[in-house]
Amino acid sequence: MEAVKTTTMKKQSGVSSSTVNMVLAAFFLALCMVLPFLTGQIPAIGSKISPMHIPVLICGFVCGWQWGLAVGFVAPLLRSVIFGMPPMMPTAAAMAFEMAAYGAASGLLYAKLPKSNGSIYVSLIGAMLIGRLVWGMVSLVLYGIMGNAFTMQAFLAGAFFNAVPAIVLHIALIPVIIMALRNAKVMK
Numbered sequence: 001m002e003a004v005k006t007t008t009m010k011k012q013s014g015v016s017s018s019t020v021n022m023v024l025a026a027f028f029l030a031l032c033m034v035l036p037f038l039t040g041q042i043p044a045i046g047s048k049i050s051p052m053h054i055p056v057l058i059c060g061f062v063c064g065w066q067w068g069l070a071v072g073f074v075a076p077l078l079r080s081v082i083f084g085m086p087p088m089m090p091t092a093a094a095m096a097f098e099m100a101a102y103g104a105a106s107g108l109l110y111a112k113l114p115k116s117n118g119s120i121y122v123s124l125i126g127a128m129l130i131g132r133l134v135w136g137m138v139s140l141v142l143y144g145i146m147g148n149a150f151t152m153q154a155f156l157a158g159a160f161f162n163a164v165p166a167i168v169l170h171i172a173l174i175p176v177i178i179m180a181l182r183n184a185k186v187m188k
Helices: 002-013 017-039 053-063 065-083 088-112 117-145 152-161 164-183
Strands: none
Touching: 017 053, 017 065, 053 065, 053 088, 053 117, 053 164, 065 088, 088 117, 117 152, 117 164, 152 164
């Protein structure tokens, strides 16, 4: 019944779901540009909470894996070109693949799993693990091309140990946002 109601509303308004997803993806991309400015004002942990990851992960849930992948890939590259942060090589380049994996994995996992609150957590944690593995593989290649070593210690530090504030924040914040959006019938 809800699907029929949503389809009817979209037909009446003349707005297709692909147009809505495009607008939402642009909104999430804009958040990726702005959030680092806001969190950068928090001493000591502002840069450690990975603010650009939040809109990308949510984009995957809300708009689907394709838009999550696109926003995730473009965000760090665009921010590097416009603002100079993160530095393009190797940081933004590796982040582009990592965040593309986050957006795609959160969207794919959420679409495939039953629509329960537990599935939101499984999708999020799965996407976070996949993204970190992709970041590690891409970093290994990029650092190798640049003539630098990317060790297992550097991977564990970058992906997990130094990322604890971000991991905790994302697990605490993102599922609550997704549940609120579902309860408000903004998304299925």
